[in-house]
Amino acid sequence: xxxxxALTDPSSLYNVGNNDLSDxxxxxxxxxxxxxxxxGESDLLYDQFVExxxxxxxxxxxxxxxxxALLKALSGSVACIDVNHHRxxxxxxxxxxxxxxxxxxxxxxxxxxxxxxxxxxxxxxxCLNMLIRHFVPPPWVIDRLWQGRVIEQKQHVLSRVHxxxxxxxxxxxxxxxxxxxxxxxxxxxxxxxxxxVVIYVENLLKLENSSIGQVGGGMIFMMVMERLRDLDLEIxxxxxxxxxxxxxxxxxxxxxAMNEGDELPVGSLNxxxxxxxxxxxxxxxxxxxxxxxxCNLHGRLDxxxxxLFDSFENFILNTYKSKVSQFLMFYACSLDPENCGVKFGSKxxxxxxxxxxPRPTRQVSLWMSAVxxxxxYLARGKFLPVxxxxxxxxxxxxxxxxxxxxxxxxxxxxxxxxxxxxxxxIMYVLCFRMRSILDVPRFRSxxxxxxxxxxxxxxxLMVCLPSVVAEFLRQAKAGGLxxxxxxxxxxxxxxxxxxxxxxxxERLDTFFPFDPCLLKSxxxxxxxxxxYWSMVRPTYDKDDDEDDAEIIVNGDEExxxxxxxxxxxxxxxxxxxxxxxxxxxxxxxxxxxMPSMIRPSTSPESL
Amino acid sequence: MxxxxxxxxxxxxxxxxSKSGNKLKAICRELSSLLFQYDETFDGVLLAFDVTVKSKxxxxxxxxxxxxxxxxxxxxxxFNPKPNSLVEGKIVKISPETIHVIVLGFSAAVVTDIDIRxxxxxxxxxxxxxxxxSSHKRHVLKVGTMLRLQVESFDEEVMHIAGSLLPANTGCVxxxxxxxxxxxxxxxxxxxxxxxx
Numbered sequence: 001x002x003x004x005x006a007l008t009d010p011s012s013l014y015n016v017g018n019n020d021l022s023d024x025x026x027x028x029x030x031x032x033x034x035x036x037x038x039x040g041e042s043d044l045l046y047d048q049f050v051e052x053x054x055x056x057x058x059x060x061x062x063x064x065x066x067x068x069a070l071l072k073a074l075s076g077s078v079a080c081i082d083v084n085h086h087r088x089x090x091x092x093x094x095x096x097x098x099x100x101x102x103x104x105x106x107x108x109x110x111x112x113x114x115x116x117x118x119x120x121x122x123x124x125x126x127c128l129n130m131l132i133r134h135f136v137p138p139p140w141v142i143d144r145l146w147q148g149r150v151i152e153q154k155q156h157v158l159s160r161v162h163x164x165x166x167x168x169x170x171x172x173x174x175x176x177x178x179x180x181x182x183x184x185x186x187x188x189x190x191x192x193x194x195x196x197v198v199i200y201v202e203n204l205l206k207l208e209n210s211s212i213g214q215v216g217g218g219m220i221f222m223m224v225m226e227r228l229r230d231l232d233l234e235i236x237x238x239x240x241x242x243x244x245x246x247x248x249x250x251x252x253x254x255x256x257a258m259n260e261g262d263e264l265p266v267g268s269l270n271x272x273x274x275x276x277x278x279x280x281x282x283x284x285x286x287x288x289x290x291x292x293x294x295c296n297l298h299g300r301l302d303x304x305x306x307x308l309f310d311s312f313e314n315f316i317l318n319t320y321k322s323k324v325s326q327f328l329m330f331y332a333c334s335l336d337p338e339n340c341g342v343k344f345g346s347k348x349x350x351x352x353x354x355x356x357x358p359r360p361t362r363q364v365s366l367w368m369s370a371v372x373x374x375x376x377y378l379a380r381g382k383f384l385p386v387x388x389x390x391x392x393x394x395x396x397x398x399x400x401x402x403x404x405x406x407x408x409x410x411x412x413x414x415x416x417x418x419x420x421x422x423x424x425x426i427m428y429v430l431c432f433r434m435r436s437i438l439d440v441p442r443f444r445s446x447x448x449x450x451x452x453x454x455x456x457x458x459x460x461l462m463v464c465l466p467s468v469v470a471e472f473l474r475q476a477k478a479g480g481l482x483x484x485x486x487x488x489x490x491x492x493x494x495x496x497x498x499x500x501x502x503x504x505x506e507r508l509d510t511f512f513p514f515d516p517c518l519l520k521s522x523x524x525x526x527x528x529x530x531x532y533w534s535m536v537r538p539t540y541d542k543d544d545d546e547d548d549a550e551i552i553v554n555g556d557e558e559x560x561x562x563x564x565x566x567x568x569x570x571x572x573x574x575x576x577x578x579x580x581x582x583x584x585x586x587x588x589x590x591x592x593x594m595p596s597m598i599r600p601s602t603s604p605e606s607l
Numbered sequence: 608m609x610x611x612x613x614x615x616x617x618x619x620x621x622x623x624x625s626k627s628g629n630k631l632k633a634i635c636r637e638l639s640s641l642l643f644q645y646d647e648t649f650d651g652v653l654l655a656f657d658v659t660v661k662s663k664x665x666x667x668x669x670x671x672x673x674x675x676x677x678x679x680x681x682x683x684x685x686f687n688p689k690p691n692s693l694v695e696g697k698i699v700k701i702s703p704e705t706i707h708v709i710v711l712g713f714s715a716a717v718v719t720d721i722d723i724r725x726x727x728x729x730x731x732x733x734x735x736x737x738x739x740x741s742s743h744k745r746h747v748l749k750v751g752t753m754l755r756l757q758v759e760s761f762d763e764e765v766m767h768i769a770g771s772l773l774p775a776n777t778g779c780v781x782x783x784x785x786x787x788x789x790x791x792x793x794x795x796x797x798x799x800x801x802x803x804x
Binding site: 075076077078079115118119120121122124170171172173174178361 | 702713715720762769
């Protein structure tokens with residue numbers, strides 16, 4: 001640009017009353033100051049600039065105006081800033097925080113940052129880091145998050161930060177790939193008191209929704225899933241659940257209370273012995289649920305689901321102690337049953353069936369975990385149509401039948417872990433879905449090979465978890481699927497030596513990942529789509545106060561808690577399955593109830 | 608556009624034994640990890656590649672994991688804008704002090720006001736920022752224009768080009784090409800006139 005006159009009087013730069021001072025002149029002053037510092041001279045004006053930038057006083061309007069003018073002038077002189085000679089002013093700029101300033105200063109600062117990032121590659125990383133730091137609000141914001149003006153300030157800051165990130169990624173196409181590792185680095189560690197990680201994850205998910213998410217969405221989900229899992233594992237669930245010594249192993253009341261959304265009668269979960277982590281995890285889950293819901297509203301859930309499943313497969317599938325994180329997948333499936341719901345089941349089944357293909361490594365635990373997830377999912381997903389459940393069961397049945405034909409003679413349970421997991425999965429699903437499956441003749445006929453599988457010399461009925469087997473047999477007998485000799489009635493056993501043997505050290509025999517969610521807010525999102533054991537209508541009569549009626553047509557059924565609109569229920573009403581009433585009270589008590597929530601064994605050998 | 612070159616290279620790609628089932632996929636994966644990064648050996652940023660596996664045999668490295676090396680022949684598309692070469696890109700943002708350009712969709716280029724020649728003046732027209740040439744009213748630079756600029760320097764780490772519009776052969780590509788076509792026409796006409804005369 002052409003030559004200009006330099007103003008020699010430094011103080012006149014900030015003469016706020018002097019309206020004649022134009023932007024161009026301010027820019028020229030700034031450029032001259034920068035140039036003289038670059039030449040090695042010390043410059044009063046430059047020192048003044050550095051001081052102005054370090055001012056933190058929001059209430060002083062004059063100072064705010066000065067800062068604003070300076071930032072605007074700096075934006076216009078970005079090319080004159082040298083990374084070596086102007087370190088002081090640069091470190092001042094990168095040390096500034098939007099949280100401390102008024103909106104008009106925020107705008108000027110963002111313009112400056114965008115100019116710096118786009119004009120020279122040397123400042124790009126610093127600019128991105130500075131922006132990401134805003135995802136963690138200062139303590140005074142976190143302590144007062146309910147106050148109106150703090151909420152407003154949060155909105156001002158975060159909207160500008162996201163806007164700046166998007167503009168930078170437009171001007172510098174490779175910026176998102178540099179941004180992602182920085183996001184991972186600045187993710188807050190698990191801190192007992194602060195809810196900071198929730199705000200950070202909120203921002204991460206907002207980024208996922210933007211154009212940056214097109215490039216880095218997968219990595220963002222990995223970060224979030226990993227943090228969820230880590231928080232989940234930090235919480236000592238066993239400690240909390242077993243607090244009340246009066247509770248039995250089968251916590252029917254717990255799930256009923258959660259069903260109604262009441263305050264939990266249990267004192268144990270209210271005693272937050274985990275130090276705020278339960279609350280953090282709960283809030284994190286709800287944040288993620290909200291994000292998934294907004295993805296669904298925008299029609300992106302299908303695309304997002306792939307990335308979500310990848311991070312699930314990476315972090316959650318082979319973590320057997322997580323109690324809550326897996327519900328992210330459950331929720332996503334419930335939002336879009338025809339696409340995501342179906343895909344989830346199919347992918348899990350594929351992982352289980354991949355055990356047949358020649359592979360360089362044997363990942364038995366992963367395959368067993370996949371089928372356990374599939375079983376729990378098919379049993380608990382209210383939104384899954386019976387036809388889908390039946391088709392998945394058929395494939396499992398066929399797979400087990402194939403195994404029976406081609407297996408070797410080794411009788412140890414450890415040698416046939418996949419087979420037993422498959423059988424147990426089939427039985428578990430049928431405990432929940434027996435009635436609806438048997439009501440459709442086509443589905444019933446697909447289960448015919450099951451009898452020969454269960455009667456095979458490998459003896460899955462003895463090896464699989466006794467509680468599951470007992471309930472299954474009871475329902476199978478009542479439903480007329482097939483009848484087994486009475487020698488399989490167990491004592492009040494949850495597990496046995498043999499089931500432990502096939503379950504392995506991770507205890508995959510007692511692994512039911514979609515057992516009721518224990519977190520209050522998260523559960524309120526899930527419960528509408530979740531099948532609780534109390535909602536299940538088994539083929540035998542649960543409550544046998546009724547008369548021994550042989551045929552019921554549109555009779556008065558006892559279960560009011562059923563969802564009236566449920567198709568299964570309507571079918572059941574017209575069922576003519578003979579009811580076996582267990583008139584003998586003693587026998588009724590002896591036969592076990594299906595455990596609604598199976599917890600890890602209390603015996604000493606288990607983990 | 609200068610700075611782009613297509614070269615052939617003979618490469619040895621080392622693959623982990625677990626990937627022996629699908630070698631081509633593993634080779635592509637290895638080479639893909641080098642995309643959009645500056646490589647000293649290639650002397651440029653790798654933009655695209657095409658591989659063919661040359662020999663059936665492979666050399667096995669001794670060691671804990673017996674990686675095996677497959678010889679491949681690859682044609683590589685490399686980008687290395689040397690100083691004073693010309694590149695072209697689309698303008699994405701104009702401000703009174705800078706013009707921001709994106710070259711080949713991935714490289715950010717910036718021309719600052721010091722490097723814009725005198726004839727271009729900043730104007731605001733119809734709410735749009737643009738640079739208009741004072742000597743040729745038709746020569747306008749605005750958002751969306753394809754710009755030809757001269758490379759001053761290239762930051763390999765961030766793929767950032769510092770450009771200049773000082774030389775006369777830089778500016779809006781469309782306008783420059785129109786100019787050179789007209790010049791060609793005029794030359795022919797001149798020739799004809801001279802011949803007749």
